[in-house]
Amino acid sequence: MTDYDVIVIGAGNAGLSAAATMQRGGRRTLLLERHNVPGGAAHSFVRGRYEFEVSLHQLAGMHGEGPLRAVFDMLDVTRRLEFVIDDDLYRTVVPGVLDVTLPADWQGVIDTLDAHYPGNRAQLTRFMELVRETGVWQLVARSSLHKMQEMTEWLTGLSDVRRYGLKSFQEVLDDFFTDERLKLVLSSYWSYNGRMPSQCPFMDLARLITLYIEFKPYQVVGGSMSMSSAMLDSFLEAGGEVKFNANVTRIITRGGAACGVRLEDGTEVSSRMVISNAPSITTYTKMLEDGVVPDRVLRDLRGRTIGPSATVTYLGLDAPAAELGFLSSTNFIHADLDERATDRSSRTLEPARFLVATCYDVRPTGYAPPGTSQVALASLHYAAPWEAVAPEDYAAAKFAFAQTQLELLKAVAPGVRDVIEEAEVATPxxxxxxxxxxxxxxYGFEQDASDSWLFRDEDLKPNVPGLVCISNWTGAGGYNSMIVMAARVCQRILSM
Ligand SMILES: Cc1cc2nc3c(=O)[nH]c(=O)nc-3n(C[C@H](O)[C@H](O)[C@H](O)COP(=O)(O)OP(=O)(O)OC[C@H]3O[C@@H](n4cnc5c(N)ncnc54)[C@H](O)[C@@H]3O)c2cc1C
Incomplete structure (x- = not known):
């Protein structure tokens, strides 16, 4: 008799979703988290009178029949939360070149872009239809992997999806449009994938755009910390057990199959199955004894590249959002149209050339005190340039970079500097x-076409018997993806 049926390592979005699904499915589940709070990236921190959202900019998949709502309903999480729908999809600005706000509506996107860039209506209509077909097919196919034949037959009828699916987003844009401004607006969500449009698979961005338009961009009252707490409550109410400050150092195996874990303090706990929400690269290379992980898995890991992180400046502003110029929650601000220069800048500490400026109080989410607003400025960055900064220079480098983000922010909210009450900068x-x-x-590994869910779906064929890895590193990252994927994988396990 084992101590538990299932041990889940890590209480991030995926770990919480997996633990709640397994426990509610009748499996005695232990959730182990090395931190003293749940959530991983879905978390908050306090400075002065502000509680800052760490990571959630826009929640996808919550509206109508959205995949995230379906999982939250199943886990009895929806009723514990309050949501606010963003009015806009996003606003994209290149100072002196363009300033376009798109609505979260298929026809609205076509009408808005045709108004800004006349003469493109027919192509816009075709392009958005392609995005929608590609996005919807993937969403349905991913939830119906057991019906692969039906999904393949459906795909056979979608000739444009087959033609364009594995091209880069930029290649497809180039096939449809000539105006670089229009292309930049349409590709704004590239930063939610981590790859520039020229490297980002069309399929991935089409899925993202579909998730946000079809199921609307949401904010959560109380931020992602409320979501993490709600998922934890769902798990605990069903009888699950959680231990915080519990750093798992080893996955114990017997006969090559996972059968428990060892914590940093030496405690060992046994289980019939282990689900790891720790990065798969850490799980396979640091947590298992030599010889357990197949060579092909280790070779594959060695051939992959770690994706970008971000430098995020969190601002508590002593003024309401509208007074500062924030008309949309999500603002993509570019220095110019030069994508290559922006890509290069993510590997250096040169002045910010791109940022996502998220204001959480365009429609209040209950985070900032009345009359104030909370803003996060995120620029994608790889870790290397930050790791090269000497410890004694680190604080100065952080705030110097933040100054350049503020400079870019002027295009949307010129008076922000005068009302900064709190500022904190997080780097890779x-x-x-x-x-x-x-x-x-x-988002884990770089999201290349070879990383597509079409080619990798570890849960269907575990690399180590008894061990399932579910995290950013085993599929497309993001809140919706992680929570939905973890619940689906666990439902499949429960049904076996
Ligand atoms: C700055 C930022 C902005 C983002 N913006 C968005 C956004 O707007 N929209 C969106 O959809 N996504 C966004 N994301 C991505 C999203 O947050 C992640 O894709 C998602 O939260 C990852 O979930 P996860 O469960 O895989 O990993 P994590 O959140 O990293 O959770 C892993 C958990 O495992 C724990 N753990 C690790 N190792 C061990 C161990 N050995 N023992 C015990 N516990 C362990 C960790 O402490 C952590 O709690 C953003 C992320 C960041 C950082």
Whole structure:
């Protein structure tokens, strides 16, 4: 008799979703988290009178029949939370070149872009239809992997999806449009994938755009910390057990199959199955004894690249959002149209050339005190340039970079500097330290076409018997993806 049926390592989005699904499915589940709070990246921190959202900019998949809502309903989480729908999809600004706000509506996107860039209506209509077909097919196919034949037959009828699916987003844009401004607006969500449009698979961005338009961009009252607490409550109410400050150092195996874990303090706990929400690269290379992980898995890991992290400046502003110029919650601000220069800048500490400026109080989410607003300025960065900064120069480097983000922010909110009450800057080093993510990465491995869910779906064929890895590193990252994927994988296990 084992201590538990299932041990889940890590209480991030995926770990919480997996633990709640297994426990509610009747499996005695122990959740072990090395931190003293749940959530991983879905978390908050306090400075002065502000509680800052660490990572959630826009929640996808919550509206109508959205995949995230379906999981939250199943886990009895929806009723514990309050949501606010963003009015806009996003606003994209290049100072002096363009300033376009898109609605979260298929036809609205076509109408808005045609108004800004006349003469493109027919192509816009075709393009958005392609995005929608590609996105919807993937969403349905991913939830119906057991019906692969039906999904393949459906795909056979979608000739454009087959033609464009594995091209880069930029290649497809180039096939449809000539105006670089229009292309930049349409590709704004690239930063939610971590790859520039020229490297980002069309399929991935089409899925993202579909999730946000079809199921609307949401904010959560109380931020992602409320979501993490609600998922934890769902797990505990069903009888699950959680231990915080519980750093798992080893996955114990017997006959090559996972059968428990060892904690940093030496405690050993046995189980019939282990689910790891720790990065798969850490799970396979540091937590298992030699010889257990197949060579092909280790070779594959060695051939992959760690994706970007971010430098995020969190601001508590002593003025309401509208007074400062924030008309949309999500603002993508570019220095110019030069994508290559922006890509290069994510590997250096040169002045910010791109940022996602998220204001959480355009429609209040209950985070900032009345009359104030909370803003996060995120620029994608790899860890290397930050790791090269000497410790004694680190604080100065952080705030110097933040100054350049503020400079870019002027295009949307020129008066922000005068009302800053609190400011904190997190770099890839911060995310590496607090989230235990190699490279501080936001989405795990670089999201290349070869990483597509079409080619990798570990849960269907575990690499180590009794061990399932579910995290950013085993599929497309993000809140919706992680929570939904973990619940689906666990439902499949429960049904076996
Ligand atoms: C700055 C930032 C902005 C983002 N913006 C968005 C956004 O707007 N929209 C969106 O959808 N996504 C966004 N993301 C991405 C999203 O947050 C992640 O994809 C998602 O939260 C990852 O979930 P996870 O469960 O895989 O990993 P994590 O959240 O990293 O959770 C892993 C958990 O495992 C624990 N753990 C690790 N090792 C051990 C161990 N050995 N023992 C015990 N516990 C362990 C960690 O402490 C952590 O709690 C953002 C991320 C960041 C950092």
């Amino acid at each position: 080093i911060t995310f590496k330290r607090y989230l235990s993510q190699p490279g501080g990465t936001i």
